[in-house]
Amino acid sequence: MTPLQQISRPAQPFALRRVADRMLSRLKTTGIISVLVLVVFAFFAVANSRFTNSNNLINILNQSSYLMIVSLGQGLVLISGGFDLAVAALLGLTSVVSATLMIALAANGVDLPLAIAISVACGLSVGLILGMVNGVAVAYLNVPSFIVTLGIAGIAAGAGYQISGGAPVTGLPEDFIAVFGTPDLRSISTSVYIAVLFAVALHLTMTRTRAGRYIYAVGGNPVAARLSGINVRRHIVLVFITSGMLASLAGILLSARVSTGDTNLGGNFVLQSITAGVLGGISLRGGEGTLFGAALGALFIAVLSNGMNLENISSYYQMIILGGLLVLAVLAEQLRLLISGRR
Amino acid sequence: MMAGGFQRSAPVPDPCPGALLEACDIEKSFPGVRVLDGVSLDVRAGEVHVLFGENGAGKSTLVNIILGNYAPEGGTVRFDGKVLPAGSPRAARDAGISVVFQELSLIPTLSACANIFLGREKRQSALLDEGAMSREAAAIFARLGIAIDPQAPVAGLSRAEQQMVEIAKALQNDPRLLILDEPTTAFTDVETQRLFAIVAELKRLGVGIIYITHRMAEIQAIGDRISILRDGRRIATKLVSETDEDELIQLMTGRETLNVYPTIAFKPADEAIALEGASAASGRFQNVSISVRAGEIVGIAGLVGCGKSAVGRSLFGEERLAAGQVKLFGKSLRSPSPQSMLDAGVVYLPPDRRRQGLVLNRSVRENATLSCLNLRSFAFGQWLRKKSEDDAVQRVLNRLNLSPPLLDRNVSAYSGGNQQKVVFARAFLRETKVLIVDEPTVGVDVGARLEFYGILKQLCEAGAAILLISSDLPEILHLTHRTYVLAFGRQTAEFQQEEISEAAILSSFFAVGRKEGDIKTGAAA
Numbered sequence: 001m002t003p004l005q006q007i008s009r010p011a012q013p014f015a016l017r018r019v020a021d022r023m024l025s026r027l028k029t030t031g032i033i034s035v036l037v038l039v040v041f042a043f044f045a046v047a048n049s050r051f052t053n054s055n056n057l058i059n060i061l062n063q064s065s066y067l068m069i070v071s072l073g074q075g076l077v078l079i080s081g082g083f084d085l086a087v088a089a090l091l092g093l094t095s096v097v098s099a100t101l102m103i104a105l106a107a108n109g110v111d112l113p114l115a116i117a118i119s120v121a122c123g124l125s126v127g128l129i130l131g132m133v134n135g136v137a138v139a140y141l142n143v144p145s146f147i148v149t150l151g152i153a154g155i156a157a158g159a160g161y162q163i164s165g166g167a168p169v170t171g172l173p174e175d176f177i178a179v180f181g182t183p184d185l186r187s188i189s190t191s192v193y194i195a196v197l198f199a200v201a202l203h204l205t206m207t208r209t210r211a212g213r214y215i216y217a218v219g220g221n222p223v224a225a226r227l228s229g230i231n232v233r234r235h236i237v238l239v240f241i242t243s244g245m246l247a248s249l250a251g252i253l254l255s256a257r258v259s260t261g262d263t264n265l266g267g268n269f270v271l272q273s274i275t276a277g278v279l280g281g282i283s284l285r286g287g288e289g290t291l292f293g294a295a296l297g298a299l300f301i302a303v304l305s306n307g308m309n310l311e312n313i314s315s316y317y318q319m320i321i322l323g324g325l326l327v328l329a330v331l332a333e334q335l336r337l338l339i340s341g342r343r
Numbered sequence: 344m345m346a347g348g349f350q351r352s353a354p355v356p357d358p359c360p361g362a363l364l365e366a367c368d369i370e371k372s373f374p375g376v377r378v379l380d381g382v383s384l385d386v387r388a389g390e391v392h393v394l395f396g397e398n399g400a401g402k403s404t405l406v407n408i409i410l411g412n413y414a415p416e417g418g419t420v421r422f423d424g425k426v427l428p429a430g431s432p433r434a435a436r437d438a439g440i441s442v443v444f445q446e447l448s449l450i451p452t453l454s455a456c457a458n459i460f461l462g463r464e465k466r467q468s469a470l471l472d473e474g475a476m477s478r479e480a481a482a483i484f485a486r487l488g489i490a491i492d493p494q495a496p497v498a499g500l501s502r503a504e505q506q507m508v509e510i511a512k513a514l515q516n517d518p519r520l521l522i523l524d525e526p527t528t529a530f531t532d533v534e535t536q537r538l539f540a541i542v543a544e545l546k547r548l549g550v551g552i553i554y555i556t557h558r559m560a561e562i563q564a565i566g567d568r569i570s571i572l573r574d575g576r577r578i579a580t581k582l583v584s585e586t587d588e589d590e591l592i593q594l595m596t597g598r599e600t601l602n603v604y605p606t607i608a609f610k611p612a613d614e615a616i617a618l619e620g621a622s623a624a625s626g627r628f629q630n631v632s633i634s635v636r637a638g639e640i641v642g643i644a645g646l647v648g649c650g651k652s653a654v655g656r657s658l659f660g661e662e663r664l665a666a667g668q669v670k671l672f673g674k675s676l677r678s679p680s681p682q683s684m685l686d687a688g689v690v691y692l693p694p695d696r697r698r699q700g701l702v703l704n705r706s707v708r709e710n711a712t713l714s715c716l717n718l719r720s721f722a723f724g725q726w727l728r729k730k731s732e733d734d735a736v737q738r739v740l741n742r743l744n745l746s747p748p749l750l751d752r753n754v755s756a757y758s759g760g761n762q763q764k765v766v767f768a769r770a771f772l773r774e775t776k777v778l779i780v781d782e783p784t785v786g787v788d789v790g791a792r793l794e795f796y797g798i799l800k801q802l803c804e805a806g807a808a809i810l811l812i813s814s815d816l817p818e819i820l821h822l823t824h825r826t827y828v829l830a831f832g833r834q835t836a837e838f839q840q841e842e843i844s845e846a847a848i849l850s851s852f853f854a855v856g857r858k859e860g861d862i863k864t865g866a867a868a
Contacts, residue, residue: 209725210716217713220702227661227699228714228769229685287704 033280033296037303044307051310055186062188062257064302065195067272068295069250071280072195072202073243074273075294079206080239081219081286082138082145087247087273088266089156090127094251096160098123099169099261106173116176124248130156131244135237145240153270160263169261181256191253198246199295206291215239220287268319272301275326283333363388363423363551364409364440364520370417371404378404379415380575386520386551391542391565393583394555396572396595397788398760399746402555405572406522409553410442411435422520441518443509445525445759445786451498455491456480459512483511488537502529510538521545522553527561528785531646531814532849539565557788559588560817571595596790603793604821605800609840611636611824614673615808616658616689616777621667627653628832630667633810635777640799640809642823644816644848650832652694655781655812659691660684671777685714688776692766692783694812696759700766703755707745710754711736711768718773739771740764743794759786767795775802781812796822816845 044051070087077084098119105115130152137148182189206212217225218235226232247266255261278284279300280293301322308318362385371379379401386392394402407413409420414430421427422438449458456473459480465472480493489507497505506529513521523542527535542552542565556562562569566583571594578594592603617634628650635641645651656662658669660679668675671687681691693699701710712732716722721732733750740748743764745757754762763786770778778799784792799822803809813819819826826843828836828851836851838844 208727208729210722210727211725213709213713213716213727216705216709217702220704221698223699224693224702225713227659227681227691227693229682229717230713231682283704285704287702 033293033300036279037296037300040300040303040307044303044310048307048310051307056306056310058186058188060302060306061192062182063306064299065189065191066250066254066257067269067276067302068195068298069191069198069246069253070269071273071276071294071298072198072291073246075277075280075282075289075291076202076206076215076239077145077243078274078277078282078284078294079219079286079289079291080215080236081222082149082236082239083274084134084149084240084243084247085146085270086130086134086149086153086156087243088269089153089160090130090244090247091251091254091266091269092263093130093156093160093163094123094126094248095255095265096164096169096261096263097126098252099172099255100163102173102176103169103171112173112175116173116179120180120252123252124245126156127244127246127248127251128241129244131241131247132237134244135240138240139233139236157263164261164263166263170259172255172259172261177256177259179256180253181259189253189257191250191257194249194253195295199292202242203290203292203295211235211238216287218286268322271319271322271326273298275322275329276301278326278329278333284330362386364553365421366405366409366418367421368418369405369408369415369420371401371408371413371415378575379408381418382572382575382577383418384570384577384580386553388519388549388551389546390567391546391552391554393562393566393569394553394572395557395562395569395591397790398758398764398786400572400595400788401575402572403524403758406442406524406553406555409435409520409522410440436516439517439519440522441513441516441520442522443506443513443524443526445528447505447509449497449505449508449512452496454494454496455484455500455508455511456493458497458508459483459493459515461512463516479515480511483514486514487511487541503531503534506530507534510541514541518550520551520553522555524555525557525786527556527558532816533646535561557786558815559591562591573597592789595788603789603796604817605796607640607800607822607824608804609639609824610804611639612806613637615671616779616810617670618654618658619667619670619675621654621657621669622665623650623653623657624663624665625653626665626832627662628829628834631829631834632667633827633834634670635808635810637776637806637808638803639824640803640811640822642819642826642843643810643812643829644814644819644826645829646814649829651812651829652781654829655691655779655810656693658684658779658810659689661691685773686717688774690714690770690773690775690778692770692778692780694781694785696762696766701754701762704753706751707740707754707757707765708732708736708750710765711740712772714769715772735772736768739768742771743767744790760788760791763787764791767791767798770798770802775807777808777810778802779810779812782814783811784813784815784818816848819843819848820845 050056070091074084074087101122102115102119105118106112134145134148134152137143138145180190206215214225214230214235217228217230218232222232251265254265258265276297277289277294280289280295280297282289282294305318364386366382366384368381368383369379370381382401382405384405394405396402404413408415411427411430411432411434419426422440427438428434450461453461456477460476465475477493484491484493487507487510489504491500491504491507497508500508506526510526526538530538545552554566562583568580569583569586569591570580571578571591573595613636614634615637619632621631622629631654633641633643633654643651643654653662657664660669660681660683669679670676671689684691697703702713712721716727720735721728736750737748745761745764754765763783767783783795787795799809811819811823820843823843824840826838826848827834828848830851838847
């Protein structure tokens, strides 16, 4: 929106406007989310002595890594101006597909490393294919991403239940768990290294490459992007494929951690990943924010829920708090736009 | 162009007591920039007070302070002798101050009538009194001399009609002070004349008018006094009748400028780009054939809505053709797209910078190079070369005088003219063999115009083919070597340089019979 279009909004006292402006404009950058992480961390460190226990800190890292991977994909979609409501369902379907396949292959005498490789590849292709369907529908058929991904989420969940018969798939090979999860629950899991790797790589992609620039432009103003010679559709498809594959990757890693293939493994990840992105400074209107912010947002949510678990706050309350956080973060963004737009 | 010597600095008339509006010693800063530095302005009842200055001189900020949208750090605004509370749009509106901005503020899905009465709906007990509102809207339209159905959704109206609705909205509550911020940018001369008639009527009724424009002809036509702003200061206030174009430009820019239009050498070579027997799939134009040679600058003139913008878009592969073809360097293109045209050296600068040109929430740097990143100098494969990007953008925008020259700032933080400079930068940042520009100088100050015309001259004389689509007749008259005229989606005339005259072009605007009135024609009927 433009300064001139905003002038009809109600007035605010000037001094308050300046102060609020300065505070809220930081929301845009990763400044505020970094502060939030530190504040929540400090709060629980003081409130509960078990919180800073090294086992618990490793636990937080392990827990946050899955959401972080999903949030990177979600953040990418948000920046391009869309939503991906299918991430949790894709994660669950991937988990079921790769677990079922792995057990079946191993039982039929296929070499174990080969069985694992095939199942992981098939798992990732779930995200690839369904992500591509999302992207093509959004880019070429002009269907709102909200609707497409909601439909694909339904399809993926149904397929997951059908394949698994509605029950968790157990009996995954130990080798798989050791490589993709952790040898024991007290050490840092593979998923943490992978999450950090992708956070750095994708952040660099978004800030340092043409593709990143173009995705920001596509999210900010698709018409201007097209007139600048950018292949808008291809970048939208690319973004949804990336988001789908990252969800699948998280599904494989999470299956290894819990030694189970489960359709419900994605749990609350749609809400959580969007919240992570918005808390991290990504605008729901597209074209603004960073993936580094989204990763920090995921870390924030992990710290918060870990702390709340230690304080024995029920998971129902935690959902309420998380939903409230998303609404607050969006409100704060609106407030920032309102105020800075009036300058 | 006006000729004649300077009026040596006549004493600046002080704000007189008893004026309708007095703004005294207004001061305003934004982070890092002092926008207004003790500016005073007075507007009398029944006068047109022109506000004149380069982009970023502080005109819009001053207007927003008068409207109560911003609170100044110092100074007061008096209206009718009473001090207006700072930063209260409501108080300004209740006092009778209305505004028409250059950028539209209408809600596209609502009807013209609903937009006019937005927030001031007439009611019969709890229900909206649609009949009364519709009648009143029709009455205002009649007064404006335009035929718009009050119930028509605004989205279906032409840009010029939308602007008329905007003006009707400002007139609806009988303003005592009307602020017009470049109201004619979407208008052709016919609509502009209609607006001037309204302004004259308002003057007779004792309404004070602040009029912001970059167009000299408009200043001469309706201005009574003129205040020139430069760098946040009021440089002078003069009677329009006692000043002239040269002096105004000198006061505005602080330098002497004699002629904004350069003479562009005419050395045409082979045909570069052409449209042959083309009709748009959208129906916006039919059977149009135009061609532009290398080293030639060709104009397309026409009323708002005549299809000239669609012709420009089709040459860039952005508008599908139902018949005919686009030819580039003698080869006919099967399915041109913006991407392939850019790769072939065709640069297109769209007319609506906010909707088509810029990604508003991204930085100046990113916007300037958006269409150039596939060049070696800006990216090595996928990897961006930020240093050379910075240097190139800085160099070009310094030349175009972007103010303030902050590459990391969002373009949305800049005024319209400065935003257009960022769009211009694109023609500079890559090799341009064909340049298609649509309404390039709308809302752009004289300094940036000079630079832009300089770009056109430089590119053209270096052998580029240039297509200039414009509603600004002087621009067409002075710059082009050849000009096509479009009316109602049809090609009605072609003039060679020596034949191009205002009268000839105007007459061919209407060359096609009015029976084709089903095509959108703005308010030209």
